[in-house]
Amino acid sequence: MALKYVKKRLYIFLIKRFGLYADVTWQASSEYEKEEILSIFSKDSISGKPPIPIRVAPNLPPKGGDITVARNRPKQAGSARIIFLSRIARKKNLDVALGLLKKVNGEVQFDIYGPIEDKPYWQECDALIHELPTNIQVRYMGEADPEQVVNIFSHYHLFLFPTRGENFGHVILEALKGGCLIMTSDQTPWRNLIEKMAGWDISLSAPDQFYASLTYLLSMDDCVFEQWSKSAQDCANKFSQDPHLVAASRELFSTADV
Structure with missing residues (x-):
């Protein structure tokens, strides 16, 4: 949010004002991201509606199971x-x-x-x-x-x-x-x-x-x-x-x- 702050805040204001996120179920990759979404789209909601629906579903890793990688980096102190x-x-x-x-x-x-x-x-x-x-x-x-x-x-x-x-x-x-x-x-x-x-x-x-x-x-x-x-x-x-x-x-x- 700190990068291009004005542009992002204006966009967020407009989508709240016109209810463009209404009836959307949000996916958060973690509990931390869930709290970030709520802090922006719920606490100061213009519509006054209840908190938006958010499901925590971490991104799925690529298929492949355990990966064993050959030792390629001996480590010396210093x-x-x-x-x-x-x-x-x-x-x-x-x-x-x-x-x-x-x-x-x-x-x-x-x-x-x-x-x-x-x-x-x-x-x-x-x-x-x-x-x-x-x-x-x-x-x-x-x-x-x-x-x-x-x-x-x-x-x-x-x-x-x-x-x-x-x-x-x-x-x-x-x-x-x-x-x-x-x-x-x-x-x-x-x-x-x-x-x-x-x-x-x-x-x-x-x-x-x-x-x-x-x-x-x-x-x-x-x-x-x-x-x-x-x-x-x-x-x-x-x-x-x-x-x-x-x-x-x-x-x-x-x-x-x-």
């Missing part, structure tokens, strides 16, 4: 291979990721994958890249083949993704399946990652927590990292095999008017 894989757009916060790496001690290879959708924004990021110290090496790798994304993640230790918001975040699931740890914002449904030894979800207003977590990642040796990496894959497989995912989607469509 160094790390870090990846950013997403659209190059302001919402995804690549500039924030680069700013976080600027003060990191240790040897880092940071590879960026994704289509450049916002060229002026990419120019800003490119300027930040040239300001990084020599211990942070950055490469732009172009767009990733969708069929190879999980395999690409298997070559990295961390997916650094301080996004401003994701309603689900399929790319996070793909990183976990590749055994790559996650460091993202708390603006996605992927929460409590540290408790699952799968990564970190951190408030964008707490850069010190990002630095501390990056420092810990860099300190990991191969033995510790592999424990976390296996936990990341376990987290992905547990989600993908959850029978409630399909049941929630079936309930969503069975209750919607046709």
Whole structure:
């Protein structure tokens, strides 16, 4: 909502005013997204109607079940291979990721994958890249083949993704399946990652927590990292095999008017 704020608020005002969302059943990918929808479309409803109907039905993962990825990334204490894989757009916060790496001690290879959708924004990021110290090496790798994304993640230790918001975040699931740890914002449904030894979800207003977590990642040796990496894959497989995912989607469509 912070991006293009005026345009979005005007649009929301008009669809409320003319009741364009009446009789719509909303799908939320998580309880967090449900609360966000309610905060915008219910609490200040012009019509004064009861809260809008929302069904929580998480996005379904691709078919395939358990994914085992070959070990492609030995980990040495004091160094790390870090990846950013997403659209190059302001919402995804690549500039924030680069700013976080600027003060990191240790040897880092940071590879960026994704289509450049916002060229002026990419120019800003490119300027930040040239300001990084020599211990942070950055490469732009172009767009990733969708069929190879999980395999690409298997070559990295961390997916650094301080996004401003994701309603689900399929790319996070793909990183976990590749055994790559996650460091993202708390603006996605992927929460409590540290408790699952799968990564970190951190408030964008707490850069010190990002630095501390990056420092810990860099300190990991191969033995510790592999424990976390296996936990990341376990987290992905547990989600993908959850029978409630399909049941929630079936309930969503069975209750919607046709």
